[in-house]
Amino acid sequence: MGRYIIKRTLMMIPTLVVISIVSFVIIQLPPGDFLTSVVANLEDQGQTVDSATLAALQARYGLGRPVHVQYWRWVSGIILRGDFGRSFRYNRPVADLIWSRLGLTFVISFTTLIFTWVVALPIGVYTAVKQRSVGDYIATFIGFIGLAIPNFLLALVLMYIAFRYFNQSVGGLFSPDMIDAPWSFAKVVDLLNHLWIPVVVLGTAGTAGLIRIMRANLLDELKKTYVMAARARGLSEWTLLRQYPVRVALNPFISTIGWSLPTLVSGATVTAIVLSLPTTGPLLIEALKAQDMFLAAAFIMMLSALTVIGTLVSDILLAIVDPRIKYANRG
Amino acid sequence: METNTILDVRDLNTWFYTDEGIVKAVNGVDFSIPESTTVCVVGESGCGKSITAQSILNLVEPPGKIVSGSITYRHNDGREVDIVQLKPKGRDIRAIRGKEISMIFQEPMSSLGPVNKIGDQLVQTMLLHLDIDKDEAVKQSIALLDRVGIPKAASRMDSYSFELSGGMRQRVMIALALSCNSRLLIADEPTTALDVTTQANILDLLKELQTDYSMSVMFITHDLGVVAEIGHEVVVMYLGQVVERASVEEIFERPLHPYTEALMKSIPKLDFDSHEKLSSIRGMVPHPFARPPGCPFSDRCDYCMPEKCLTANPPLEEVRPGHWVRCVKYESMGEV
Ligand SMILES: Nc1ncnc2c1ncn2[C@@H]1O[C@H](COP(=O)(O)OP(=O)(O)O)[C@@H](O)[C@H]1O
Ligand code: SF4
Ligand SMILES: [Mg+2]
Numbered sequence: 001m002g003r004y005i006i007k008r009t010l011m012m013i014p015t016l017v018v019i020s021i022v023s024f025v026i027i028q029l030p031p032g033d034f035l036t037s038v039v040a041n042l043e044d045q046g047q048t049v050d051s052a053t054l055a056a057l058q059a060r061y062g063l064g065r066p067v068h069v070q071y072w073r074w075v076s077g078i079i080l081r082g083d084f085g086r087s088f089r090y091n092r093p094v095a096d097l098i099w100s101r102l103g104l105t106f107v108i109s110f111t112t113l114i115f116t117w118v119v120a121l122p123i124g125v126y127t128a129v130k131q132r133s134v135g136d137y138i139a140t141f142i143g144f145i146g147l148a149i150p151n152f153l154l155a156l157v158l159m160y161i162a163f164r165y166f167n168q169s170v171g172g173l174f175s176p177d178m179i180d181a182p183w184s185f186a187k188v189v190d191l192l193n194h195l196w197i198p199v200v201v202l203g204t205a206g207t208a209g210l211i212r213i214m215r216a217n218l219l220d221e222l223k224k225t226y227v228m229a230a231r232a233r234g235l236s237e238w239t240l241l242r243q244y245p246v247r248v249a250l251n252p253f254i255s256t257i258g259w260s261l262p263t264l265v266s267g268a269t270v271t272a273i274v275l276s277l278p279t280t281g282p283l284l285i286e287a288l289k290a291q292d293m294f295l296a297a298a299f300i301m302m303l304s305a306l307t308v309i310g311t312l313v314s315d316i317l318l319a320i321v322d323p324r325i326k327y328a329n330r331g
Numbered sequence: 332m333e334t335n336t337i338l339d340v341r342d343l344n345t346w347f348y349t350d351e352g353i354v355k356a357v358n359g360v361d362f363s364i365p366e367s368t369t370v371c372v373v374g375e376s377g378c379g380k381s382i383t384a385q386s387i388l389n390l391v392e393p394p395g396k397i398v399s400g401s402i403t404y405r406h407n408d409g410r411e412v413d414i415v416q417l418k419p420k421g422r423d424i425r426a427i428r429g430k431e432i433s434m435i436f437q438e439p440m441s442s443l444g445p446v447n448k449i450g451d452q453l454v455q456t457m458l459l460h461l462d463i464d465k466d467e468a469v470k471q472s473i474a475l476l477d478r479v480g481i482p483k484a485a486s487r488m489d490s491y492s493f494e495l496s497g498g499m500r501q502r503v504m505i506a507l508a509l510s511c512n513s514r515l516l517i518a519d520e521p522t523t524a525l526d527v528t529t530q531a532n533i534l535d536l537l538k539e540l541q542t543d544y545s546m547s548v549m550f551i552t553h554d555l556g557v558v559a560e561i562g563h564e565v566v567v568m569y570l571g572q573v574v575e576r577a578s579v580e581e582i583f584e585r586p587l588h589p590y591t592e593a594l595m596k597s598i599p600k601l602d603f604d605s606h607e608k609l610s611s612i613r614g615m616v617p618h619p620f621a622r623p624p625g626c627p628f629s630d631r632c633d634y635c636m637p638e639k640c641l642t643a644n645p646p647l648e649e650v651r652p653g654h655w656v657r658c659v660k661y662e663s664m665g666e667v
Contacts (some may be wrong), residue, residue, distance in 0.1 A: 229442040232388050233429035233456045233507065237420055243455075244444045322446050323491050 001319070008315055015308050020078075023301040024071045027293040035088075074297070085294030089287070094298045097283070102302055104173060105279040108268060109306075111195060112203040117253065120207045124214025125246060131219060139211065146208035155201045155274045162197060171276040173198075201271050206256070213252050221245035251322055257314035332403055332411065337515055337547050338364040338387065338432075343400035343415075345379075345386045354619040356382040356395065358571035361647060364515065367545040369538075371558040371579075373594065374568035377616045380551045381437075383568070384517045387549070388428050389419045404431065407514065430460040433508035437520040439500040443492035449476075449503055450488030453510055460511040475506045480536060498529035502536070509540065515547045522557070534561060555598045559583060567591050570616065570627040573647055577654040587656045589632045626659070634660060 035058065039049050077083040084094035127136040162168040172179070178190045221227065222245055230240045272281040280299055287296040319325050332339050345357035357379045364370045372380050385391045387402055402414040404427060417424040436442040444452060453472035457463060463471070469488070476484035479502040492500055501521060508516050518537065522530040538561045541548050550561060558565055558579065565582045567575040567590065575588040586592045593612040614631040617623060623630045625641040632640070639659045647657040 225436050225438050225441045226444050228385075228390055228392075229434070229436055229504070229507075230444065230452075231390060231428070232434040234425045234427070234459055235429075235455070236425060243447065247444075247446050324445065324493055 004319055005316055008312055012308055012312050016305060019304045019308065020075050020301055021071065023297045023304065024074060025067075026300060027291075027297045028067060030291060074294070084298040087287070087292050087295040089290050089292045089295070094294050097295060098280070098298050098302065101278060101280045101283055102306075104277070105268065105281075105303075106306070108195065108198055108202065108277070108279060112199045112206070113257065115199050115203045116206045116210055116256075119203075120210035120214060121253065124211045125218060125241065127211065128215045128218035128222065128249075129241065131215075143208035143211050146204040149204070151201050151205070151271050152274045154204060155197065155271050158197045158200060159275065168193060173277055198268070198271055198275055198277060201275075202268055210253065210256065214249060217249035217252060218245055221248050247321060251318060254314050254317045254321060257310050257317070332363075332405060333365075334409075335366050336363045337366050337405055338549075339401075339403040339405075340383070340387070341401045341403070343383065343386060343402065344398040345382050345391055345395060346398050348394045348396065352620055355571050356619070357386060360400070360568070360571070360573055362566045362573055362576060364547050364549055365564075366514075366547055367541075368563045369541055369548040369550055369561055370564045370566060371562035372549060372551045372566045372568060373553065373555060373558055375553055375612070375616050377619075378568045379571040380568055381519050384434065384519050384549065384551060387414065387517060388432060388434060389414050389417055389424050390428075391419075404515075406431070426460075429456055429513065430511045431513055432515045432517065433511070433513040434517040434519065435501070435504045435508050435521050437523050439497045439504060439521075439524060442504050443500055445492060447491070448488065449490050449492065449495075452503075453488075453507060456507055456510045472506075472510070475510060476503070479503075479506045479509070479540075480532075481506070496529075497525050498533065501525065501529075501533055505533075505536065505540070509544065512544070513546070515549065516541075517549045517551070519551045520553070521550075523552070523554075537561065555594050567594070570619075570622065572627060572644075572657065573655070574628065574657045575655065576647075577651075581651070581654050585651075585654070587650065587654070587661060588628075588658050589634050589660075590628050593631075593633075626657075 035054065039054070042049050074085060077085065082095060084098065086092070087094050087097055090097060123139050127139050130136055159171065173191055173194045174187070175190050175194075178187050181187055224245070227240065227245055230244050231237075235243075268277075268279055268281050271277070272279045273285075276282075280303065284296065284299040284303075286292070287299065315325075340360055340362050343357050343360040344355070347354040347356055360379070360383055362370070362372075372383065374380055382391060382395065385395075386397050389397070391397060397415050400415060403411050404414055405411050412423070412427075414424065414427065417427075443449070450469065450472055453475065454465065454468040457468040457471060458465065461468070473484045473488060476487055481487050481499060481502050487495075492503070495503065504521075521537070522533050525533060534557065537548070537550075540546070541561075548561075550557075552558060562579045564578050565576065566573055567582075567588060569590050575582070575586070575591045577585075582591065583595075586595050590612075597612060612631060613633075617627075617630060623641070625639075625643055626632070626635075626645055629635045629637075629640045635641075636659065645657050645659045645662055647655050648661065649655050650661045
């Protein structure tokens with residue numbers, strides 16, 4: 001197992017390198033660079049930029065040098081000093097801007113993932129075991145509705161419900177008086193009070209999808225001889241389900257850690273704008289619009305890295321749950 | 332029920348309620364299994380052998396259902412229980428499954444848990460039914476794997492089924508079936524999916540174990556050659572019914588039912604001098620919804636007498652001591 005984990009982790013490195021290159025290249029693509037925008041912006045406001053400042057800035061970021069030199073400066077700054085460059089728009093280090101938002105994005109994504117699992121697993125198992133029962137039909141119906149409702153609509157509806165019936169400040173992840181407060185127990189409770197809306201909004205479609213997957217997989221497994229063989233040994237239904245077919249049918253659940261992160265993160269953007277959440281999505285869009293290149297690059301890279309790490313985690317979990325996978329990867 | 336009988340099946344009906352109609356997979360089956368005896372159930376594919384076996388452990392799944400009849404199991408202490416009356420998921424039937432009656436299946440490739448260790452499955456079964464602790468269960472599991480001919484048994488405890496060949500998996504299934512010293516082993520075509528050499532090895536093993544443990548075995552096969560090798564008694568099934576029942580010697584010396592006779596003719600002989608052509612049975616097992624009227628075998632039978640055979644299904648009658656047959660040829664003939 002240890003060897004497998006090390007191998008998979010090492011295999012992640014080239015992917016991360018490619019991601020960093022692609023992120024950097026993408027933000028170089030639009031014509032001009034942020035210094036052009038800076039100058040244009042400042043001049044719009046009637047200020048003049050003296051050539052000394054311009055030259056200093058250019059030297060600092062190595063602008064005007066070959067792309068690979070710029071890339072190297074950027075990436076080595078990140079690796080060696082955790083320096084993601086400066087956001088010109090906010091005139092602050094990028095690192096100051098991204099961590100809190102990345103953190104919250106991660107918290108929302110992760111909570112959503114857990115929510116999705118906790119709801120989808122038992123319902124998926126139930127609908128497969130009680131196939132064609134009333135409960136199965138009800139779950140299927142609700143599931144299709146969940147898949148069909150657009151996230152922004154669900155967000156608006158839940159916001160209305162929270163506002164109208166729970167008397168809660170809507171939008172954002174904190175109450176107004178908590179936003180700038182230092183972390184405390186009360187602030188965590190406040191966060192949880194606000195968190196459920198985006199979690200339900202982001203998780204509904206995924207939950208409905210996972211229920212379908214779990215149901216279909218488990219139905220396939222339940223037909224196999226090993227289930228009847230285990231039953232023929234006298235195992236109780238519950239033990240049997242848990243230790244045999246559900247374990248096999250669980251694979252796609254774990255794979256979702258990998259592929260659901262990008263979906264969650266991108267789905268989160270629209271939702272975050274509707275709910276005005278201080279996550280990465282809205283800030284990334286602003287950064288892209290303003291050609292705030294280091295900020296945009298940092299977001300793109302960190303979100304992609306999150307996906308790669310998610311895939312790694314799901315691969316490792318899969319190998320733990322399903323020994324056949326480790327076996328196939330042996331050597 | 333006679334005192335040396337361990338299982339008695341009476342007028343068993345197991346039907347499938349499909350969208351197209353009712354499939355009478357088992358349609359009035361009678362037979363019994365004596366102690367320490369191997370009873371072979373023979374018949375072509377689709378005759379209801381597997382569903383009969385599943386009924387005995389009350390394992391039939393919807394849309395299938397045991398509709399009527401009784402399956403009486405006689406415990407070691409003489410206590411009798413009708414399995415049909417037990418709840419399919421209840422405690423009582425679970426205490427019989429794996430403990431009193433165990434089962435091995437046709438598909439060794441898929442009968443073991445795909446993500447479970449061999450040892451875990453053995454230990455789990457033992458802890459479920461036997462009054463022993465885990466260390467003891469591990470010890471007994473290793474001894475058992477060794478007994479069924481698995482090399483390096485101790486190191487195989489941590490293996491998964493996908494690491495084993497078909498023959499080895501079937502040996503593990505046999506070990507699982509033996510793990511709680513069950514008194515009756517149901518083997519549903521346990522060698523059909525294996526190559527010829529492995530098939531012979533597994534048959535030898537089962538034969539040996541049956542003697543050693545003096546178990547009763549219900550051995551399902553479509554191959555009369557196998558019956559000759561391991562059977563004591565034979566039950567011939569056709570379209571969900573028993574058409575003939577007798578001891579192995581009797582069946583091979585004096586096959587009475589035209590279906591049994593036809594099955595006999597289709598046994599391949601390893602005799603190169605004889606140029607006798609291997610015959611297969613004319614026609615096919617009819618579709619469950621296209622059952623011929625009267626005797627179910629009438630559309631394939633060389634002796635069919637339309638006025639008699641197509642009017643009513645003949646009853647199963649004892650025409651010689653211990654030799655039962657369902658065919659108008661022997662009706663009211665007394666002893667043959
Ligand atoms: N799940 C099912 N649904 C409908 N019919 C079934 C089902 N399982 C078995 N049958 C029918 O029951 C009959 C007997 O099957 P089976 O006992 O498996 O035959 P055998 O083991 O002798 O080959 C067959 O005609 C088959 O079509
Ligand atoms: S009853 Fe008639 S049709 Fe059926 S097996 Fe006997 S002779 Fe053939
Ligand atoms: Mg069968």
